[in-house]
Amino acid sequence: MPMLNVRGEEFHIRIDGAEGAPVLLLSNSLGTNLSMWDPQIPAWSQHFRVVRYDSRGHGRSPAQDKPYSIAMLADDALAILDALGIEKAHWCGLSKGGMVGQWLATHHGERLGRVVLANTAAHMGPPELWDGRIRTVRTQGMGVLVQPTLERWFTPEFRESAKETVAKVSEMLATTPAVGYANCCAAIRDMDQRESIRAIASPVLVVIGGRDPATPPAAGHEIADAIPGARRVELDAAHLSNLEQPAGFEKAVTDFLKG
Template structure:
């Protein structure tokens, strides 16, 4: 579908699957866009109306030059649901998208059926790390972080084996608006959901990558331990586990959503 105006701002939204199918909403990681989910769409769209969007600051969506917050990113998701007439959705978010999912499960639980939180954390410090990244990006653009980011996001064997995927993700990173990326870095810097998620009652699946240096397994396990009844799946992957292990990731999500 074309870029939609949501609360006066442009958001790039793509929908796949039957109009009468249950809805699965997807939220991208920091530094990617809605195409990070491309490998999962063919299977997921057989059972779900899959709604994915470029997060604020990413892809073709709005990217104002200011700090954002996790609550603002969550409110964006709710506004998109409202715009599309969606009362309730299933949610799958990875990294930053999982942080938004935690906020929604805490503050808008009536809008959610089931929630997948992949390769994410409830807090990511220290602030100095994020402040340094923000300064670097604002001064030098996205190119300065691409190589180091790819090393964190994918295991070395995968980087050597699947150069096509690495090239696609490199392009996503390179073309992410620098000011939008910086705005989202501020949202992650200021986030602390460790206590809030204890109130979550929505069914939750937490997915971790066994060799993920960005959001290590201990971060995902803490979320699973904090949310009563949450399930945990570990994949042989680094940070972008849906790209490094696309079949296993896709199956884990479908098994959970269809339980």
Template sequence: MPIETIAGEPFNIRFDGPADAPVLMLSNSLGTNLSMWDPQIAEWAKAFRILRYDSRGHGLSVATDRSFGIDRLGQDALAILDHFGIEKTHWCGVSKGGMVGQWLATNARERMGRVVLANTAAHMGPPSLWNDRIDIARSRGMAALVPGVLERWFSPRFRETEPATVVKVSEMLTTTPAIGYATCCAAIRDMDQRETIRSIANPVLVIIGKLDPATPPAAGHLIADAIAGSRTVELNAAHLSNLEQPEAFTGAVLDFLKA
């Protein structure tokens, strides 16, 4: 996978699909990397030029112990687009990637086409929850967080029937740089987009996991209610719905992007 230098910092970036197709940019959840999108790529790349990347602090991209907010993650996405001369893209983000998508649709709406916000929230409290995760990552490492995260991210049934996927995600979590995870946790802790997203005018699809304890259905409905004209799809999945219900997720996004 190629490492590109974006504004002086390394980012792991991958393209799939026809070079002349409309661009669809994908943004990963907290604690994962661009491979979380593997189940979607074959189908989506038939119609779109897929641009996926490891978010700051994740995978093989830059990870430094400097504080930042969701705006920095949004600016990273814009810098990647600028680097490749891409004026406009559709967007699909899960969890943290959906938070970045909200910021982009609010602050750089002219760069966004259709926007998919999946298993995400406009605000996630309390601060103590995030401070505890930051402390664990910094003091004990990522391995100490993995069991609890997997319980929130996948339903019990899925953990029993699809162990290979759970193992893959566990490996992503374990190999995420602890400082990258911690600094992104702080960005989520300090985020509140509940009012600003009311200005979003792009077409938006909100995907909700009916079994999601991390960003529960109420969080998704809050976003949908705040954005005029937005659509919602509810899937029988927990937090990483693109992995727990890959066919349904893939189809819902395609239907929306082609509408």
């Protein structure tokens, strides 16, 4: 089922794992697609029915040029669950996917089991930074953002030692529709969940990249401090910690989800 019609819009999805297993829904970061989760799928699909999707305006999910919000992106995830007949799922989202997860856990906690919020933030300012990035990508395209983004997302030693992985992420960035990227930037710019996440009652694990300049450790600790009972784990990684520390990420999430 590579494409799923959701409320008249197409979303690219992939499902791995046995039917009847607990469902784990994965949500990608800004500028990537569902293949960012490839390293974790062999292990996670042994325990879960893993559903992943290209978020709106990313990968093979079409990019409509209209205002996006975190609430809209969360509604997409709910609609995908509905279209697949899934009442409840665990959640794992990284960066933008973690922002969507915060909104879902706040407003639709009954649809979620355990929630993993990785390398993310509840608020990301200043607005001028995002406005500048939106102008850049709309006028110059995605290519100009690729190298500086890779430098934020991976530590220098990982960029040197894991060139194949870095090249794959570079390709994801370069092929992300500029319109989809720009509108998701606007959604992040307008987001402030610092107070609302205090109402989250779901079990939460916050994964923090100890060397993450995009969503610094302080942002992860702020989330964990705000959500009652939230656990936290810090990995020696920059922003895409599931790629830089795949084994540690996979184990931390698996142990948490299996409770």
